[in-house]
Amino acid sequence: MAITLSGDQAISAPPLSSRLTPAQVWGIILLAPYLLVFLAFVVYPVCYGLWLARAPSNYVALYHDPIFARAAVNTLIFLVIGINIKMLIALFLSGFFAQQRTWIKWLSVIFILPWAVPSIPTILSVRFMFNPEWGVINHLIFSFTGEDGPNWLNDPTVALTMAIGVHIWKSLPFWTLILITGRLAIAQDLFEAAEVDGASWWQKFRFITWPSMQTLYITCTLLSMIWTLGDFNSVYLLTGGGPADLTHVLSTLGIRYLRLDQLSLAMASIVCAMPFVLPLVYFMMKRLSR
């Protein structure tokens, strides 16, 4: 200990100009690149954006824009219904993939594919499958029933449901993977003891699995909700916000305003989402930086 101390003192041999040790000076130098990036590409854009969105007239305009109201409702449906369905499936599948079988191990390798490949080609692939004239789905419907299939993406409800489906397809593997690690961390002897006591699968889930995974599950759900707010691809590449701008979510709406050169509206629509986003972010930060 004494040696370490003298070593420290040797390093911090009193520099006259500053009270920082050389290690701390290096610390600041090494932190500088990130700080520069943060100032130039986070702080400045955010402040500039808020400044652009400062006029109250923007919010009045948004309030009167039916597309904005529709996008807000769509976003809510996407988050509240879509994410909860996704997480419930992920919870269920994590139990399935935790089974010790060779074929399930292989299936889990394949199951990761949607997450491992970029979303653009696969979303476009889905889009063409549901093409009313040329898509394989309507071809199959015609060959089985002799009737033309529906014009899938032309119905806003169906189109939004499919966008949620595409989102689930893409991100289900990731959350399942995380819930599997949570499940594998549960001590196996708990289940063996429950087995001896003759517990049903529901009792095992209710009294062993769920209590151990509850925190992880809720953290994952909240995190997924925050991130899904930024899911631009699932909606934009599948429906483009259409038909008649009825399937926009907040992330695609911002880009729509940007394309129409209404930058202050684009920023205002994002500012409107902040009262919902920031509490979630705050909660997540509290949880993760413990």
Next chain:
Amino acid sequence: MKLPSLRDVATEARLLLIGIPVFLWTMIPIYHMFLFAISPKEDAFSGKLWPEHPTLHNFEIVFKQQHYFLRDFYAQFWNSTLIAVAVGVLTLFIATAAAFSISRLRVPGGRMVLNLALFTYFIPAAFLAVPMYRTMGNYGLLNNHWSLILAMVTIASPYAIWVLKQASDKLPVELDEAAVMDGATTLQIFRLVYLPLMMPSLVAIGTYAVLLAWNEYLYAFLLLSNDREITLPVALGNFLAADDSPWELLMTTGFIYALPPAAVYYAFRRYMVGGLTAGAVKS
């Protein structure tokens, strides 16, 4: 040979009842893409589940750039590669330096910087895209590869710093102390002690940043527009501009575009699963 009991068969059947739908759900969009890539146009548009005449002709068209939409395929592929690698290298440099500074040197204010980074990580990237677009315009970087590189580094760094900081907290302090006693300077500790020990996490983070940049669509399509400057995903999106898009070529290009990240993912899966899921959600 022991015959399986009725109960085992029932369990296996129930598992299959889950497994088969999961397999189909996962594979159908990918198979559909592959099917288009090996189908001549007539077969692709006739809704067949397997082409009558499977062919590699589509790949030939793509690789020889023999279509209007594909005339800059190699330039775009190169752009994607260059940008992904640049983002990987820059993110690694910035994040490793920051994590070392916060975790090992305990620089004053480090905790706050980490919280700011974490905060940025949680803000949806699509929300930052709008102001980012204007900012890049103000900096005069629009249509320049640097705009996309810097934007992606901004998005990738917070998570990278956070994961690397968690990983470096686990290295024993005694290592640094011993090196200091041996007279090592801070930079020598960084280079000779810290970097080698952090290698698995660095591989995971480098892969994460490269894949993030390679897969990015929104920022790429906002920040780059010139045909020879855009990346592959933007070029794929541009196929949709025409009413009679050559979907079989779009899917072929998409298939080629999807192969490298899938290969990288499976090659580094060992690192990814350990390094990333541990950091993604700490229960």
